[in-house]
Amino acid sequence: MRSKLEWRPARVIQIETPAEDVRAVTFAVEGLRSAFDPGSHTNIKVVIRGEPAIRTYTVLPSAPGTSTIAVKLHPNSRGGSAFIWGMAVGDETEMTEPENRFELSWRASRYLLIAGGIGITPIYGMAKALVGRGQSVRLIYGAKSRAQMAFADELGELLGDGLEAYIQDEGRTFDLATEFAALPADGEAYICGPHGLLEAARNAWRKSGRSMSRLRFEVFGDSGRFAEQPFSVTIPQYGRTFEVRADQTMLDALTEAGIDMVYDCRRGECGLCAVNIVDASAPLDHRDVFFSPEERHEGEKMCACVSRAVGGNVTIDTGYRLEARRV
Known part of the structure; x- marks a missing residue:
């Protein structure tokens, strides 16, 4: 908790x-x-x-x-x-009170900021802070259309040639491998955007051979693979099944029902809310950035705060033991 x-x-x-x-x-x-x-x-x-x-x-x-x-x-x-x-x-x-789990390190010789869509919100503040301290910074900003690029004009004035826009409707997409290759050895990248962009960045960063500690990210939204659907969750140790609405997370449904859960970030980053999957009658939509692609494919755990079943039922083990709580 x-x-x-x-x-x-x-x-x-x-x-x-x-x-x-x-x-x-x-x-x-x-x-x-x-x-x-x-x-x-x-x-x-x-x-x-x-x-x-x-x-x-x-x-x-x-x-x-x-x-x-x-x-x-x-x-x-x-x-x-x-x-x-x-x-x-x-x-x-x-x-x-605002709190921060997506902090700038202030240790790099150059910073690459990457934003996808509304993922510009933390990146916008980072860009202003870095420029204010005279740091070397480049921002690549992608959106479906120019009309959907929040703060683009202000960032253009702030960064000049250090800002590059990638508009999907104009056929432009990120070249992450080239961007990462241009960073010095002690450079860092900070990225916020949809799940697919995060996965692509992590894979390209690994292939570059750079330390994962110098890639920092924050995720939002859904995975883009499935539409929101209601599903049910069964917890054998409680002998109960719970309904999860389309507009609700598994974590919210369980905590609202009085089930003890461990959690913190609520964004699929820290892994504290991960539950063991006993059985699933439907595909699982993993939306976290905590587990590796291999771990998600194995289907043994899922982050209750963001991940879902695509309809049907999933049976889980929360890790709590009722006998231990009664001692």
Whole structure:
């Protein structure tokens, strides 16, 4: 289980639209400290189908006492983005103090930043911080269309030739192997984007022979392989089966039902919420970046916070033993 989050009252004070289907919402947050590092994220309380829920978003560079998040209205959203898009100036909720698990090392001679779509949100803050400290930085930014590139104009002014846009509708895609080869030995790459981009980057980085400690990433969204579908989860040690809605994660469904779970990041990065798979009647959609492709193929474990069954039922072992809890 995770340590208790410290929630702070928050009120919407500004709403902007930096790109097609992207809304930037600024909150005045009570008791918020004045500064936080680029790549930080915050938790926010939302309401989905009339029920309270928690969603996590990157915090953009913000004025003291405020937190700004940029949210894409995603067709496969589990409800969080729809809630944020429905907010108006003056609306109130609660948010947590920003925390960072996607930190810049400040040790590299050159930085390569890679963003796919709304993955620009942590990368945008990193670019500003690196330029502000006079660091050598290049940003490659991919999106389906130019209209969907949030903060592109500002980043262009900031980075000049250090920014290169790759537009899918224009037939341009990343050449990761060439980008990685251009980095010096002590260079580092930071990447945020959809699951497929993360996998391609990890594979290209491994082939380059570079240390994996110098590739840092953050993932968001679905894998792109399957549409969201409801499924069920059976836990034999509890003798119960639980339903997981299409707009809900397995982790949320189980914790809401009172099942003890270990978890932390809720983004498929830390692996703490991984459960053992006993049996599955449907394909598994692994959306984490914790397990290797080989481990996902073996199908012995899955991260409850992001991964799903594609309909049907999956039987799992959470690792908890009821007998031990009764001692």
